[in-house]
Amino acid sequence: MHRSVRAISLAQSLKSNKRGFNSYSSNANNSDxxxxxxxxxxxxxxxPKIDPAVYAFQEFSSRWRQQFQREYPETFLKKSEARGTGDYQIDYAPAPRITExxxxxxxxxxxxxxxxxxxxxxxxxxxxxxxxxxxxxxxxxxxxxxxxxxxxxxxxxxxxxxxxxxxxxxxxxxxxxxxxxxxxxxxxxxxxxxxxxxxxxxxxxxxxxxxxxxxxxxxxxxxxxxxxxxxxxxxxxxxx
Known part of the structure; x- marks a missing residue:
């Protein structure tokens, strides 16, 4: 019994809402x-280019971190610098930011x-x-x-x-x-x-x-x- 009453009230509510929407649409077409x-x-x-204030902060942060970074042996650093070197060379010129x-x-x-x-x-x-x-x-x-x-x-x-x-x-x-x-x-x-x-x-x-x-x-x-x-x-x- 309760379910049927709820179903009827819900249907009536949806029907009234539909009438309200249709009347609003009609008024909107006529006036608004x-x-x-x-x-x-x-x-x-x-x-975009980095803001000068942001760039200054990044530079400060980089120098601050360098104080506490781990120190590696000299032989290790030389091997790291020599990695990837060879006779080839790639010439790369970035496209200009200012166009014609x-x-x-x-x-x-x-x-x-x-x-x-x-x-x-x-x-x-x-x-x-x-x-x-x-x-x-x-x-x-x-x-x-x-x-x-x-x-x-x-x-x-x-x-x-x-x-x-x-x-x-x-x-x-x-x-x-x-x-x-x-x-x-x-x-x-x-x-x-x-x-x-x-x-x-x-x-x-x-x-x-x-x-x-x-x-x-x-x-x-x-x-x-x-x-x-x-x-x-x-x-x-x-x-x-």
Whole structure:
């Protein structure tokens, strides 16, 4: 008897929750606007330079350990130094950390700022700006009838770079969101929520970016110069 009562109450609860979800979805489509944005990043290609303070500490630690290291006989050290020597010699020159794109300040190239993370920004009209006025923005799309919000984000990025073969979306849930108010020139538009999804560049150093007037790959510091009013939010969302 108790089991049947519990089963009925659980079914009623699930039914009411389903009705609530459907009514919320209907209201969201009619009033609340949702935009899926993609923070598309290229991870560092080379190891960043060591901070001077960290380098000084490592040097101090090395000298400190040398005071207590074991002393080996001179004959043993000579054998160790002679190991691996021969007539051969390998000439190795590491690739430069400063590329041609760095020298020419080519911000449309992924082959720059190799020790930093780069983020894709597009220039063109977007939701929330005045009609036809181009602005800098992330790849984004107004949520309409996609199965999930991540599908909407994938569609936004795919429409810009053509396919998602060299991309990796980190997780199914958004990494951050913010409520946006319309600009002074677009007060007729409703306020909307922008949800950010993270995606990363995989195994390529060039994309054919389209559907925009212009595009750039920027470091976090360069991006904050474009969005100074959102610096606090971006500093919390992007940790680099």
């Amino acid at each position: 606007k949702i935009v899926a944005s993609v923070l598309f990043e290229r991870l560092p290609v080379v190891i 794109a760095d020298k020419t300040n080519d911000k449309r190239s992924l082959h720059r700022a190799l020790d930093r993370r780069l983020y894709l920004l597009l220039h063109g009209p977007t939701f929330g700006s005045s009609s036809g006025k181009p602005v800098w923005h992330f790849p984004e799309k107004l949520y309409e009838a996609e199965e999930t919000l991540r599908k909407c984000a994938e569609s936004a990025l795919k429409s810009v770079i053509g396919d998602l073969d060299h991309t990796y979306f980190v997780g199914n849930a958004p990494m951050a969101h913010m409520v946006m108010q319309p600009s002074e020139d677009a007060r007729k538009l409703p306020s909307y929520k922008r949800f950010f999804f993270k995606s990363q560049v995989i195994a390529t150093n060039k994309f054919n970016v389209g559907r925009c007037d212009d595009f750039v790959w920027l470091t976090k510091d360069e991006m904050l110069e474009i969005f100074p009013e959102q610096a606090e939010f971006l500093n919390k969302m992007i940790i680099s």
